[in-house]
Structures are given as C-alpha cells and as structure tokens.
Amino acid sequence: MRTAIVGAVLLVLGGIAVATGLLPVPEAVELWDRVWPILLFVVAITVVTELAAEAGVFTVLAQQTARWGRGRAWVLWLLVVVVAALSTIFLSLDTTAVLLTPVVIVMARHAGLNPLPFALTTVWMANAGSLLLPVSNLTNLLAQHAMGDPTPAAFAALMLAPALVAMIVPMVVVFVIARKSLLVRYETGEEDGIEDRVLFWISGAVVVALVPLLVSGLPVWLPTSIATVVLGVVFLVRRRSVLRFGLVPWQLVLLASGLFLFIEALHAAGLATLMATVSGTGESPLALLRLSLTGLVGANAIDNLPAYLALEPVADSPARLAALLIGVNAGPLITPWASLATLLWHQRLTSFDVEIRWSRYMLLGLIVAPVTVVLATLALSATV
Template sequence: MRTAIVGSVLLVAGAVAAVTGILPLSDLVELWDRVWPILLFVLAITVVTELAAAAGLFTVIAQHTARWGRGRAWTLWLLVALLATVSTIFLSLDTTAVLLTPVVVVLARHSGLDPLPFALTTVWLANTGSLLLPVSNLTNLLAQHAMGQPSPFEFAALMAAPAVVAIVVPLAVIFVLYRRSLLARYRTGEGVAVDDPVLFRWSAGVVAALVPLLVSGLPVWIPAVAAALVLGAVFLVRRRGVLRVGLLPWQLIVLASGLFLFIEALHAVGLGTVLAAVSGEGESPLALLRLAVTGMVGANAIDNLPAYLALEPSAESPLRLAALLIGVNAGPLITPWASLATLLWHQRLTSMGVEIRWGRYMLLGVVVAPLTVVLSTLALAAFA
C-alpha cells in the first residue's frame, strides 16, 4: 500500500505541474506515448507468470534444473545465473524479474537450500546483465535510437566488454557472501504431480510461444497481452477462483506512472541543464566514469528510466551513451525504486513468502553497485 501512496503523491504533483502549465501538454503526450507500452507489458506479463505459477509450470522447471545440478549447490547456482543472464539479454530485465524469480525460489526450496543467494542472483543480473543487446532494456532501445540506429551486432560490439564485467562482478560478490551455503550439497526430492495437466500444458505452450515473440520485433506488450488473455480464458474455464484482482500489480503501475510524470515535470523546469553540468563532457576514462556514476546516482534516486531520459542530452556520442547505460542499467542496485525490475522481483518474493529486508538489500547494493559501474566503465574505455 505504501508503494501506491507514494505513486499517488507523485501523480498528483505531476498533474499539478501539467494543469499549471509547468509541464507542457506536448511533453505530456510524448511521455505517455513512451511509457504506456511499458506499463501495459508489466501488467500483462505479471498476469501470465502468476497464472503459469498456479498451473505448476515453475515447479516442474525447478525440478528439472535441480537434477541438472547433480547435488552441488554451486553448480545449481551457476545454472540459475546462466538462466538469468540469457533471459535478461534476450527477453529484457523486467521479463527476467517476473518469469525467473518464481523458478528460483521454488528451485531452492525444492532442493532444501537458502533461496536468498539465488534470488539476489536473479535481481542483480536482471539489472547488470541488461547491457549487451538493444532488446535487453528499454534504456538500450532509447540509446540505440540516439546512437543513430546501429545494428544489434554493432551495439553488442560496443557493449560487450562492460557487459561481461557487469555480469561477473555481482556473481563474485554473491559467491563471497554466500560461499558456505553455495559449497554445500543437496539431494533432489521426488517429483510433484501436476494437479491439472490441461492447465499445465496450456501454460507451458503459452509461455513457450511468448518467449520468441518477445524478441520477434513486435512491440512486447502485444504478445504479452495476448498471452494473458489466452491463459485468462483457460483459467476461466478450468479454475476460475485463481482469477482475482490481486493478480494485477496495480501498486507498481501507480508508482511507475507517478515517477515518470514527476521526473518529466522536473525536466521541464531545467533538470536536464543541471544534470548536464554535473555529468560533464568528453570521452576520457575519467569523463566516462563521471557520466556513469551520475547515471548510477540518478537511477537510485529517481528510477533508471527517468534518469536515462534526463541525462540523454548530456551523452552526445555513442561512447558517452554507452557509459550512461552502464550507470543506469548496472547501477540501480541500491534503492528499491531504482528499477521497475527490482520492484517486480520483490513483489514476487513477497507473494511466495520469501523475506529480504530493504535495509540489507541497500547495504549490499552500496558495495556492489559502485564496484560494478566503475569496473564496467573502465572496461568500456579500454576496449571501445
């Protein structure tokens, strides 16, 4: 409920700015055109994953993954890291946060392991692993346009070195923090029977069809909405009681909407000019670090997408845009609102009864975020 309250306050503040003329109507329309597909995608993909989880899809995936780990916790953890990385690169960070988190939690519990290192791996890689391709993150798509529409291969060539560093550093930190539990062994439990094979097959088929459609070039909200409607219809026939208002992440939608509107209002009164002075100029390693760190601070202060939009005018070259992406993609690991993926991840954990205090999350982020951003930016400067 606090999330919705904060979002409502920000929405009211943004609405006041629009009514008083501080935020021009043209800017408001442009903002709406940019963000409504994101919000609709989040809404639809959350419904899909909730229904797929109710059908037992994630439990079955967890059972198979546990067998591949062959009783070694560290092997299982690396498999989870691989899944999170591939999912983020090709399906985007929000998809990873929503789709993979239930798999990870069920997997750890099914194996008798602490779910926290696995859950942290998912959310950190959902953010830091989103540097390689344009489809990995909405900020990348925006930057690709600002770069002059390089091909995905050209984009990947620029981002490859920092992308590798941004994946390796968080994994190293997690292994150090949780090395005792990750060096343990586990026994694979017995398989759990699926309650409704029809629901399971429909859920598996819909998710399997959705994955390639999300990278097909279609606007991602279209296949996500279609998948939600199909699964909703199946559940309406087979298990109507699962369909409830609580499936919709309305609190997160309100918060995200408020953040977008409020930051756009600040941008209208000169936020971009101030940030340009802070972020500096030039393409030396120090200049790139300055921009990347500014992006990291901005993302943790106001969310990564508004931070990118505010700082984009200051990143006037492909190399500087790449540094900005490092800051706003790999840097938002400290505050809960730094990225929508983090909020989605936490919602999934809460719904499954896994607790992680925001205070502990932020303390860990204060260590790993600057380290990741600095080393990734240096890799960019060295290999660009």
C-alpha cells in the same frame, strides 16, 4: 500497502505539478501515451506468470533445474547465473525479472535452500547484465539509434568488455556474501504431481510461445495481453477459483504511475539540465567515469530510463554513449525505483512470500553498484 501509499503520494505531487502549470498538460498527455503500454505490459505479464505458476509450470522447471545441480548448491547457483545472463542478453532485463524469478524461488524451496541468494542473483543480473545487445534493454535501443544504428554485432563489440565486467562483479559479490548458503549439498525432494495436465500443458505452451514474441519487434503489451486472455479463458473453464482481483498488481501499477508522473515533473523543474551540467565532456578515462557515475546517480534517483534520456544529449560519441549505458544499466542496483525490472522482481518476491528488506537491498547495492560501474567503465576506456 506501503507501495500503494507511496504511489498515491507521488501521483498527488505530480497532479499538483500539472495543476500549477509546472508540468504542462500537453507534456502530461504525451507522458501517458508513452507510459500506458508499459503499465499494460506489467499487468499482463504479471497475470500470465501468476496463472502459469498456479498451473505448475515453474514448479516443473524448478524440479528439472534442481536435478541438473546434482545436489550441489553452488552448481545450482551457477546454472541460475548462466540462465539469467542468457535471458537478460537475448530477451531483456524485464523478462528475466518476471519469468525467471518465480522459477528460482520454487527451485530453491524445492531443494530446501535459502531462496534469497538466487533471487538476488536474478535481479542483479537482470540489471547489470543488460549491456551486450540492443534488445537487452530499452536504453540500449535508444543508444543504438543515437550511435547511428550499428549492427547488433558492432554494438556488442563495443560493449563486450564492460558487459563481461558488469556481469561478473555482482555475481562475485553474491557468492561471497552467500557462500555459507551455497557451499552445501541438497536433496531434490519428492516430485510434486501436476494437478491438472490440461492446464499445465496449455500454460506451458503459452509461456513458450510468448518468449520469442517478446523479442519479435511487436509491442510487448500485445502478445502478453493475448496470452492473458487465453490463460484467463482456460482457467475460467477449468479452475475458476484462481481468477481473482489479487492477480492484478494494482499496487505496483499505482507506484509506477506515480513515479513516472513525479519524475516528469522533476524534469520540467530543471533536473535534466542539472544532470547534463555535471556530466562533463571528453573521452578520457576520467571523463567517461564522470559520465557513467552521473548516470548511476541519476538512475537511482529518478529511474534509469529518464536518467538516460536526460544525459543522452551530452553523450555525443559512441564511447560516451557506452559509458552512459554502463551507468544507467549496471548502476540501478541501489534504490527500488532505479529500474522497472527491480520493481517487477520485488512484486514477484511478494507474491511468493519471500521477504527482503529494502534497507538491506540498498546497503548491498551501495557496495556493489559503484564498484561495478567503475570497473566496467575502466574496461570500456581500455578498449575504445
């Protein structure tokens, strides 16, 4: 409920900005045109994952992964690291946050392990691991265009060193802080039977079909909306009691709507100009660090996408664009609103009754985000 309250307050503040003329109505309408596909995707993908979880899809995936771990928690964790990295690189950070988080939670519980290290691995890899390919993050696609549309291979060549650093540093931190939970053995436990095999196989097929469609070039809201309708009809026929209003993440939608409107009002008030002023110029190691750290601060203050858009005009070379991406991709590990992936991840945790205090999350992020961004930027400066 606190999420909904914060979202409502931000919507009111944004509404005041529109009513007073601080945020012109045409700009608010343009914002809505950009935002509604994102919000529709959030609703659709959340409903799909909820229904797939009800059908037992994630339970079966988790059980299989637990068997591959062969009773060693650290091996199981490394499997999660690899899968999260591949999912983020090839399918995008939002897909990792939404689809992988339920799997790792169910997997950890099935093995009798603490799910928090696995969940933290997922969200940190989803953000920090999204540097390598254009499809990994929407900011990358924008930067690719600003670079003159290099091929994915050329883009990856530029980003390879910082991407590796950005993936490794947070995972080292996770292992260090969770080593007592990971250096243990586990029993896989008994297999959970599938209650309805028709539901299971149809839900599994929908999820499998959905994954490539998310990177097919189609607007992501379209295949996820179709998947929602398909699963909704199947559940209506076979397990109607599952279909309820609570499947819709209305609190998250309210918060995201409020954030988008409030951030746009801040832009109109001159925040973008201020950020551009402090980001500096040049391609020396210190200049690139200044830009990436400005991106880090901006992402955690106002969300990574508007932070990127605010700073793109001063990132006037491939090296500076790469530094900016390091800041806005690997840096959003501190505040809950720093990226949509983090909000989606937390909504998945809540739906599975896994609690993590935002104060603890932010404290850990304050430690790992600056170190990751600085080291990744130094790796960039050593290779350009």
